[in-house]
Each structure stands twice: as C-alpha cells, then as structure tokens.
Amino acid sequence: MSNYLETNSHYWNDIIPEYSAPNVESFIFRFYGRILKFDYGIDGTAGENVLDFGCGQGGALSFFNKLGFNCFGVDIAKNDVAYAKNIMPGVADQLMVIDPKPVPGECYFDEKMDIVISIQTLDFLTNSDFQTVIKNLYDNMKPGAKIFASMNGWDMYYRNHAQYVEDGLWHVEFENGRVSYDIYLNFIKDKTEMVEKFNLFKPVYVDYYDSSFREEGSELRYTFFGVKE
Numbered sequence: 001m002s003n004y005l006e007t008n009s010h011y012w013n014d015i016i017p018e019y020s021a022p023n024v025e026s027f028i029f030r031f032y033g034r035i036l037k038f039d040y041g042i043d044g045t046a047g048e049n050v051l052d053f054g055c056g057q058g059g060a061l062s063f064f065n066k067l068g069f070n071c072f073g074v075d076i077a078k079n080d081v082a083y084a085k086n087i088m089p090g091v092a093d094q095l096m097v098i099d100p101k102p103v104p105g106e107c108y109f110d111e112k113m114d115i116v117i118s119i120q121t122l123d124f125l126t127n128s129d130f131q132t133v134i135k136n137l138y139d140n141m142k143p144g145a146k147i148f149a150s151m152n153g154w155d156m157y158y159r160n161h162a163q164y165v166e167d168g169l170w171h172v173e174f175e176n177g178r179v180s181y182d183i184y185l186n187f188i189k190d191k192t193e194m195v196e197k198f199n200l201f202k203p204v205y206v207d208y209y210d211s212s213f214r215e216e217g218s219e220l221r222y223t224f225f226g227v228k229e
C-alpha cells in the first residue's frame with residue numbers, strides 16, 4: 001500500500017487537473033445555517049478561523065470567506081489550490097498545497113482553528129493515515145472547536161467496482177464512458193463506524209447525504225459533526 005497515495009495524487013493532479021467544483025454545495029450552506037448559526041450562533045461576524053482539509057477549488061471556503069470567516073485551506077492538488085487562491089486573493093497565503101503523506105504532528109498554520117471541515121477527502125486515506133490526519137486536525141483546533149466531515153458510505157456505488165486491499169482501503173477501478181477511475185478509497189459501514197473514526201471528538205450529529213445522476217448509483221456519504229472538548 002506504500003504507493004496508494006501516489007496513485008490518488010496522480011488522479012487529482014494529472015487525470016482531472018481541474019475537478020470543477022467552484023461553488024458551495026448545499027450540504028455546506030445547510031450545515032452553516034442549521035448547525036453553526038442556529039445551534040451555536042456562529043455566523044462569521046467574529047471572523048472565526050475555518051480550515052478546509054481537502055479544499056479543492058475553494059467552493060466551500062469562498063462561501064465562508066464572504067460571510068466574514070478567516071479561511072484556511074490545504075489540498076494535494078496544485079491546480080485546484082491555485083484556482084482557490086485566485087478566487088480568494090485576500091487569503092491566498094492561507095491556502096496551501098500539502099504532501100499526500102500525512103506527517104504526525106503536522107502544524108498546517110500558526111493559528112488554531114475554530115472550525116474544521118473536510119468534505120469527501122478523508123476517505124482517500126488508509127485507516128492508519130486517517131488516524132494521523134484526524135489527530136493533526138484535532139491538535140490544530142482550539143478547545144470547543146467544531147468539525148464537520150463527510151466520508152463514503154458503504155452503499156456508495158464505487159464500491160461495486162472495487163476490490164478490498166487492506167487497512168480500510170479499496171481499489172476502485174472502472175470506466176463507464178463518463179469517468180475512468182483508478183483510485184484508492186475508504187468506505188464507512190454505518191454511523192457507528194463514523195463515530196468510532198471521529199472518537200477524538202464529542203459526537204453531536206451523525207447524518208448523511210446522497211445523490212444519483214445518470215442512474216449510475218448511490219453516492220451516499222455519512223457526515224459527522226462534533227466538538228473538541
């Protein structure tokens with residue numbers, strides 16, 4: 001499994017050098033309105049620090065940026081981080097390309113975070129590398145900080161085209177005319193496993209979102225929202 005990060009990195013950097021996702025997703029603005037603002041009164045006016053792990057082109061961050069949050073982002077895809085810098089020039093120095101291999105104790109920025117989000121990204125890691133990243137994220141957060149993350153659900157259709165390898169990782173390899181995949185992904189069995197994965201945090205809400213296009217199949221993702229106590 002030593003080269004799985006290379007395969008995933010090759011996919012995000014070279015195969016689809018511009019994964020086009022420049023706009024905020026509904027599960028982000030609903031998370032903001034229903035949880036951050038409604039439950040906690042966090043609306044960005046205090047300039048809270050938000051880190052997006054796997055920020056891609058910055059669609060979620062630019063939404064938070066416009067609301068007044070102080071935005072930080074990391075990703076392995078150079079073109080996408082460059083795109084994010086372009087649409088958020090005011091925080092360009094807080095958007096960073098990172099190495100795909102997580103390093104224990106990694107401190108991404110000098111400031112600690114009030115909120116961490118990570119959408120459809122942590123599932124590109126083995127269970128072991130996930131542990132390293134989640135501990136790093138935890139250590140980069142203030143006490144009381146919130147985390148909102150989504151990961152592939154067990155019924156997500158990519159798994160129908162995958163072989164289990166090891167350490168939580170499946171090799172997804174298929175072509176359906178629209179996409180050609182050769183990537184490594186983790187899938188989460190149920191909400192209980194989601195809570196276990198994020199056990200550094202106090203769980204508050206464990207939910208999900210799903211969609212299907214072209215009848216390709218379920219794109220189920222579990223979401224975890226919790227607090228660093």
Ligand SMILES: C[S@@+](CC[C@H](N)C(=O)[O-])C[C@H]1O[C@@H](n2cnc3c(N)ncnc32)[C@H](O)[C@@H]1O
Pocket residue numbers: 005008012019021053054055056057059074075076077080098099100101118119120121124125
């Ligand atoms: C499905 S995209 C999601 C992007 C963004 N969060 C969004 O919702 O539009 C997955 C992202 O994870 C990033 N990624 C993959 N492996 C990673 C790793 N080991 N460390 C950090 N980011 C990674 C990819 O470059 C890509 O931008």
